[in-house]
Structure formats: structure tokens, C-alpha cells
Amino acid sequence: MTAKDAILIAGPTASGKSAFALDLAERRGGLIINADSMQVYRELRIVTARPSESHQARVPHRLYGVRSGVAPYSVGQWLDDAAEALREARESGLVPIFVGGTGLYFKALLEGLSPVPEIPDDIRSYWRERARIETAAALHTLLGDRDPAAAAQLRPSDTQRIVRALEVVQATGQSITQWQQGEGTPLLNAEQTEKYVVAPDRATLYRACDARAARMVEDGAIEEVAALLRLGLDPALPVMRAIGVRPLGAYLRGETDLETALSRLQTETRRYAKRQLTWARRNMISWGWIEPE
Incomplete structure (x- = not known):
């Protein structure tokens, strides 16, 4: 058992972080928790390089292939699921080992989420329909008119985050960047975690x-x-x-x-x-x- 409360392992795709996590879990008695936004989807086992069944049989794994891609899966939803997996690990006397390539998931673990209000369904549906028929670049230009601060932080090709910013500014009248300055409640204490980035040359x-x-x-x-x-x-x-x-x-x-x-x-x-x-x-x-x- 490690002296820390949890282990966090980040790194780019194909870096070897999953193998490192498996090795640590076997040596320290760990439960591996997915921190990759695509490996949660059950439809894409091969494409997202989800851990094999044989690897998952060696130590407990959680949050892999647990959601259908027919609906979006937010950072907030993942944080709720991660909290449940964290409770399971602690109750079982296992070391929680978070591993994945989604930086925002790790940021949410250690800093919490900003208190952005719920977006009304009609506004959410409107912008999703706009995203279906318009290019990301066109939406980014529109965001630049309505929320220049958010547009400056987003890639013109990032449809999902552009749409999110448009939803927030319409629903609340404030930039998503203002909401993100609010403090959230972290799930883990950064001082009580081992944190690694697996980074080959x-x-x-x-x-x-x-x-x-x-x-x-x-x-x-x-x-x-x-x-x-x-x-x-x-x-x-x-x-x-x-x-x-x-x-x-x-x-x-x-x-x-x-x-x-x-x-x-x-x-x-x-x-x-x-x-x-x-x-x-x-x-x-x-x-x-x-x-x-």
C-alpha cells in the first residue's frame, strides 16, 4: 500500500501508461480507474485501445466501456462516476490508480469543477442543431462575436467546446471563462497523490x-x-x-x-x-x- 491516497498516471496515447498502471496495481494492490474520455464508450474497444480482457482480469478496472456513445459524456458525469470508483477502492482497501490521457479529467480530480449552471434543454438542443448543419469554423466566428474571451482560448475546429461556450453565454449572459474562475470542490488532495506523466522521447x-x-x-x-x-x-x-x-x-x-x-x-x-x-x-x-x- 502506498503512503499516498491515490496514484495519478497521465501521458499521451501509446506512451505505455496503461502497462505502467497495471504493474503498479499488481505490486501495490490497486484498482485502476479510467481517466480517458474515449475509453468510457462501449462501442469503441479497439479504436480507443481499451485494456484487454486479460489485463482487466489481473486487477480490478473501472469506468472502461461503461457508457454508450449515443449520448455525450461530460467531465461532470465522469467526476461523479470516478467518486464512486474511488469509494469502492477505499472500502476494499485498494489503492485507486487513475490512468488516462484526458488532462481535463485530472484537472477536475485535483481542482474540482467550476459552478456553471445547468443549461436549459431548449438552448442545448438549439446549439446542437446548429453544430449539425454548420462548420466548427463558422460557430467559432459566431462565438468570437458573442464571447471573444472564450473564442480566443478554443481551437476553431473544437466543435464540442465551442458549442458549450455558446450555450453558456446564451443561458447565463456570462462568458464560460468567467464561470471557470469559480472554485470547485476537488475529489483528491493534490498533496496526497503520487502523480506521473509517462513521456517517451x-x-x-x-x-x-x-x-x-x-x-x-x-x-x-x-x-x-x-x-x-x-x-x-x-x-x-x-x-x-x-x-x-x-x-x-x-x-x-x-x-x-x-x-x-x-x-x-x-x-x-x-x-x-x-x-x-x-x-x-x-x-x-x-x-x-x-x-x-
Whole structure:
């Protein structure tokens, strides 16, 4: 048992953080809790590199494949589910080990969530419909007119967060950036946690990203994406923006060949890993940075 209350393990995709978490859980008697926003969706086991059944059988795992992608899954919902998993770990005498690549989940664990009010259903439905028929860039321009502070912080391609900012400013009359300055209630005390970022050197990481993408295709990612597309979900839903869904979807529609689709999947994976590393360097500078081995 560790002297700390919990262990947090972050890192980019394909960095080896899940293997590190499994090793720690076996040595210290841990319960692994998912902190990856895509691995919660049950429809995408292969595409999101969810831990294998054999790994999950070795130590308890929680919050993997527990939600359907037919509906969005928010940071707040995850924090509620994480609190339940944390209680389970403590009641069982196990060390809670949070592992994943979603920086905002770790931020919520250690800082809590800002007290943004509930958004009325009619406003939420209105902006989701706008997102369905308009481009992210057009919505970002609109946000720039209504909430310049929020627009300046968001990528023009980030539909989900742009829509969220538009919802908040319409419902409350205040920028989401103002609400985010409020203090939330953290789930964990940062001083009572072990915190690691698993960060290979960039060349090693990119090779691992390429290898993972190729392995996903071999393991059935195309069939998994085909099953997801048959559900006819709104393209704006988070699950539809998982890494790999677009290039493999293009292949399934006959818009490209498999070699090109795989190349695009590898590029997406590397770019995502780079963004994750950039976020970690800005927000997790005080964490322990370690090589995979």
C-alpha cells in the first residue's frame, strides 16, 4: 500500500501508461480507474485501445466501456462516476490508480469543477442543431462575436467546446471563462497523490503511435467503426470524433483506399499524442515525468 491516497498516471496515447498502471496495481494492490474520455464508450474497444480482457482480469478496472456513445459524456458525469470508483477502492482497501490521457479529467480530480449552471434543454438542443448543419469554423466566428474571451482560448475546429461556450453565454449572459474562475470542490488532495506523466522521447512515441494504428486495423478496427457508423449517430457526438473514426469511415464509404486510411489514422494518432504532450507540459510540470521502461 502506498503512503499516498491515490496514484495519478497521465501521458499521451501509446506512451505505455496503461502497462505502467497495471504493474503498479499488481505490486501495490490497486484498482485502476479510467481517466480517458474515449475509453468510457462501449462501442469503441479497439479504436480507443481499451485494456484487454486479460489485463482487466489481473486487477480490478473501472469506468472502461461503461457508457454508450449515443449520448455525450461530460467531465461532470465522469467526476461523479470516478467518486464512486474511488469509494469502492477505499472500502476494499485498494489503492485507486487513475490512468488516462484526458488532462481535463485530472484537472477536475485535483481542482474540482467550476459552478456553471445547468443549461436549459431548449438552448442545448438549439446549439446542437446548429453544430449539425454548420462548420466548427463558422460557430467559432459566431462565438468570437458573442464571447471573444472564450473564442480566443478554443481551437476553431473544437466543435464540442465551442458549442458549450455558446450555450453558456446564451443561458447565463456570462462568458464560460468567467464561470471557470469559480472554485470547485476537488475529489483528491493534490498533496496526497503520487502523480506521473509517462513521456517517451518524441521519436519513440511517434513510432509507437504508428505501430498502434497498424495493430488496430489488424485487430478489427475497421469492423468496429463500421458497426458504429451503422448506428447513424450525430457526427457532433464525441464518440464520432474518436481518433480513427473519420479515416476508417472514409475507407468504408469507398472514398479512399486502405493504405491511405491507415496513413491518415497514423497521422491523427501522432498529432493527438503531440497535443496531449503539449497540454501536459503546460499543466503538469510539477508531476513526475518518467520514461516508459
